[in-house]
Amino acid sequence: SAPRQRRTSCCWERRHFFAIYGRRSLDPNGVFCKLGIFGGLKSEILKRGLRATGKREGIGAEEENGGDDEENVADESFQATLKQSKEVLARQKNLIRQIEERRKLVSSITSNAVNIEIDAATNESGSYSQNTKQCSTTTGELDKKYSITTAPEKSDQLSKVEVSVRPPSSDKKSVYRREIEDESPDEHSVADALGLSREVGSEAAHSAITSPSLSRASELYVTENLEDLIEQNIGNANAEQDATPGEGIKDSPPLAGANVMNVILVAAECAPWSKTGGLGDVAGALPKALAKRGHRVMVVVPRYGDYSEPQDLGVRKRYKVDGQDMEVSYFHAYIDGVDFVFIDSPIFRHREKDIYGGNRVDILKRMVLFCKAAVEVPWYAPCGGVCYGDGNLVFIANDWHTALLPVYLKAYYRDNGLMKYTRCVLVIHNIAHQGRGPIEDFHIADLPGHYIDLFKLYDPMGGEHFNIFAAGLKAADRVVTVSHGYAWELKTQEGGWGLHGIINENDWKFKGIVNGVDTKDWNPSLDVHLKSDGYANYSLETLHTGKSQCKAALQKELGLPVRDHVPIIGFIGRLDYQKGVDLIAEAMPWIVGQDVQLIMLGTGRQDLEEMLRNFEGHNRDKVRGWVGFSVKMAHRITAGADVLLMPSRFEPCGLNQLYAMMYGTVPVVHAVGGLRDTVQQFDPYSESGLGWTFDRAESHKLIDALGNCLNTYWNYKKSWEGLQRRGMMQDLSWDSAAQQYEEVLVAAKYQW
Numbered sequence: 185s186a187p188r189q190r191r192t193s194c195c196w197e198r199r200h201f202f203a204i205y206g207r208r209s210l211d212p213n214g215v216f217c218k219l220g221i222f223g224g225l226k227s228e229i230l231k232r233g234l235r236a237t238g239k240r241e242g243i244g245a246e247e248e249n250g251g252d253d254e255e256n257v258a259d260e261s262f263q264a265t266l267k268q269s270k271e272v273l274a275r276q277k278n279l280i281r282q283i284e285e286r287r288k289l290v291s292s293i294t295s296n297a298v299n300i301e302i303d304a305a306t307n308e309s310g311s312y313s314q315n316t317k318q319c320s321t322t323t324g325e326l327d328k329k330y331s332i333t334t335a336p337e338k339s340d341q342l343s344k345v346e347v348s349v350r351p352p353s354s355d356k357k358s359v360y361r362r363e364i365e366d367e368s369p370d371e372h373s374v375a376d377a378l379g380l381s382r383e384v385g386s387e388a389a390h391s392a393i394t395s396p397s398l399s400r401a402s403e404l405y406v407t408e409n410l411e412d413l414i415e416q417n418i419g420n421a422n423a424e425q426d427a428t429p430g431e432g433i434k435d436s437p438p439l440a441g442a443n444v445m446n447v448i449l450v451a452a453e454c455a456p457w458s459k460t461g462g463l464g465d466v467a468g469a470l471p472k473a474l475a476k477r478g479h480r481v482m483v484v485v486p487r488y489g490d491y492s493e494p495q496d497l498g499v500r501k502r503y504k505v506d507g508q509d510m511e512v513s514y515f516h517a518y519i520d521g522v523d524f525v526f527i528d529s530p531i532f533r534h535r536e537k538d539i540y541g542g543n544r545v546d547i548l549k550r551m552v553l554f555c556k557a558a559v560e561v562p563w564y565a566p567c568g569g570v571c572y573g574d575g576n577l578v579f580i581a582n583d584w585h586t587a588l589l590p591v592y593l594k595a596y597y598r599d600n601g602l603m604k605y606t607r608c609v610l611v612i613h614n615i616a617h618q619g620r621g622p623i624e625d626f627h628i629a630d631l632p633g634h635y636i637d638l639f640k641l642y643d644p645m646g647g648e649h650f651n652i653f654a655a656g657l658k659a660a661d662r663v664v665t666v667s668h669g670y671a672w673e674l675k676t677q678e679g680g681w682g683l684h685g686i687i688n689e690n691d692w693k694f695k696g697i698v699n700g701v702d703t704k705d706w707n708p709s710l711d712v713h714l715k716s717d718g719y720a721n722y723s724l725e726t727l728h729t730g731k732s733q734c735k736a737a738l739q740k741e742l743g744l745p746v747r748d749h750v751p752i753i754g755f756i757g758r759l760d761y762q763k764g765v766d767l768i769a770e771a772m773p774w775i776v777g778q779d780v781q782l783i784m785l786g787t788g789r790q791d792l793e794e795m796l797r798n799f800e801g802h803n804r805d806k807v808r809g810w811v812g813f814s815v816k817m818a819h820r821i822t823a824g825a826d827v828l829l830m831p832s833r834f835e836p837c838g839l840n841q842l843y844a845m846m847y848g849t850v851p852v853v854h855a856v857g858g859l860r861d862t863v864q865q866f867d868p869y870s871e872s873g874l875g876w877t878f879d880r881a882e883s884h885k886l887i888d889a890l891g892n893c894l895n896t897y898w899n900y901k902k903s904w905e906g907l908q909r910r911g912m913m914q915d916l917s918w919d920s921a922a923q924q925y926e927e928v929l930v931a932a933k934y935q936w
């Protein structure tokens with residue numbers, strides 16, 4: 185009976201072994217190919233294999249009493265298992281090599297994509313648009329699918345579509361997760377997730393997952409290991425993607441967590457399509473940062489020019505403006521995770537060089553049409569096939585041009601039980617422009633009579649008048665301005681420009697958030713405007729040589745003496761009262777008395793433009809006054825200059841000083857509004873600070889500050905380098921601002 189017992193025991197062990205790992209485990213293309221990849225499993229297999237031979241189970245003692253046959257069987261079995269283990273090891277190595285190759289492929293695709301973008305942007309606007317168009321078409325397609333899942337309205341139709349959706353390719357991890365959760369067992373998803381070729385991987389994956397002989401424990405084991413491997417594999421790919429600055433949407437879950445919502449930013453301008461100043465920059469950059477946090481984000485802007493990226497959505501709507509029927513259509517592009525919707529109408533067309541041009545009534549009519557159409561965009565503009573809808577939606581309106589939006593939202597819709605869950609936040613970029621006019625302008629706004637009270641404002645400057653910003657501030661659910669300093673100033677009589685009373689009354693819903701920088705556009709190591717004409721990209725590591733090269737290229741381009749040791753002082757901005765250009769004029773005799781070069785770029789008031797030309801005319805060896813709007817020159821001056829001068833009388837935030845610091849250019853600023861928030865005065869004792877500030881908008885104060893700055897430049901090189909480095913090392917991206925905006929959006933959402 186002993187031999188029978190031994191045979192039974194041995195057979196049981198073998199049956200048990202197969203029961204756990206399946207018969208196909210002995211097939212070279214079978215489950216071991218799959219299981220072998222998990223390091224821990226190898227020893228388990230060996231252990232089980234040995235147990236099957238009985239040698240680890242103490243059965244050996246009985247075997248010694250048994251016949252040679254039994255011993256041979258055990259030996260053969262042991263040899264087979266050993267061979268099998270070796271094969272497993274070889275396959276494991278092979279799989280690791282495949283994963284490595286796949287990782288390289290992902291990395292090369294990622295870097296190619298970045299190169300395409302950089303190439304696109306390097307070209308002049310025409311080719312930039314073409315390339316972007318390609319990108320947007322692709323991502324638009326993805327968005328079409330993705331947006332369906334993120335749409336908050338879950339109509340029957342939507343949830344049906346959801347079954348087949350996939351998020352954008354960058355969100356690979358969640359694709360695989362969902363495939364495993366929803367569709368497993370599925371050989372394709374698992375093999376794809378592992379990066380296995382179909383021939384090697386699919387059958388193995390299928391066996392591993394679907395084999396009926398898999399016990400619950402081994403199923404769990406396989407799943408866990410699969411997930412680990414997928415995590416690791418995709419994590420590596422994502423890490424490589426993350427290393428690319430400015431990449432779009434990243435891993436799930438979204439940073440915004442449960443607060444994910446639909447956000448529509450509405451602005452009169454948006455870079456790169458339309459820009460007269462900082463509003464265009466913000467409208468182009470903040471939405472991308474919000475999208476990165478997981479929100480579904482749209483920008484709505486008039487279609488001033490014949491832009492090539494946006495495609496006609498084929499939707500037509502009519503709105504009445506001052507008694508006249510006007511038709512609008514909607515153009516759409518999906519770029520960097522954001523839906524850009526352009527509202528087309530004959531009254532916007534061909535205005536790209538003159539966005540705010542025309543008489544007061546003309547501008548008002550344009551803004552009335554724009555706001556009337558913009559507030560209904562979530563109903564009519566199908567982005568990626570699905571409209572945003574008005575649930576879980578917050579508008580971000582900007583400056584007086586779109587301050588009618590919160591008023592329309594209330595008067596046309598919420599007062600009538602529509603758009604009940606839609607909110608509007610109004611951002612003040614500049615209170616100096618308010619949309620003022622005579623009371624009679626009210627009829628153009630086309631609102632119920634009692635709404636006149638929102639618009640009526642009396643101040644000593646304008647008497648009783650119609651004021652669009654005033655109405656917007658009252659109707660908005662929340663109000664944001666672009667720095668803490670400016671938030672404080674707006675509440676004062678001097679800083680509020682007649683609206684301080686309203687702002688004080690609405691203090692509870694008012695907040696300052698400092699703007700960020702689009703670190704893709706304004707980044708010395710990526711800047712597309714530094715790739716030609718002798719300029720060079722540079723970083724913190726190559727600051728010294730890179731900046732010198734840009735400086736020489738700038739001097740050469742503008743016909744100034746090419747001298748490395750002469751400090752270049754730059755100025756970029758609108759030529760108006762706000763920017764304090766007249767203070768530079770007053771300080772001009774002192775400035776040209778120094779061994780410096782001054783480069784000024786700007787457009788605006790004609791007398792100030794003339795002044796710039798005169799500066800240059802009288803000091804050709806030291807001064808250049810570029811009258812015009814040139815984004816390329818703005819970037820090149822920022823890179824090539826040593827000092828950026830911003831003597832603004834008031835400055836809600838100011839972006840140029842932020843850009844300057846990113847480029848190792850030291851700012852000298854009037855300590856006001858956002859300039860005070862962002863430029864910390866240099867302290868030579870503690871070697872801290874970011875630049876020089878002066879406390880009053882007076883030319884002698886400017887001269888003092890600039891004098892100290894130049895002294896440091898000439899005589900304290902180490903301190904100078906410290907200033908540059910501290911500036912460049914700051915995190916000035918939109919990430920933190922976007923998080924603060926999100927808090928405001930959430931507060932608005934839950935406000936009744």
Ligand SMILES: Nc1ncnc2c1ncn2[C@@H]1O[C@H](COP(=O)(O)OP(=O)(O)O[C@H]2O[C@H](CO)[C@@H](O)[C@H](O)[C@H]2O)[C@@H](O)[C@H]1O
Binds near residue numbers: 465613614699758
């Ligand atoms: N001639 C020219 N050629 C090329 N580019 C030129 C140019 N003149 C100006 N720019 C560019 O326009 C932008 C100006 O931005 P700012 O923030 O400095 O001022 P702006 O007063 O327009 O914005 C308002 O809104 C922004 C955004 O909130 C606030 O930062 C700011 O304080 C407030 O006054 C920068 O990108 C600058 O490079």
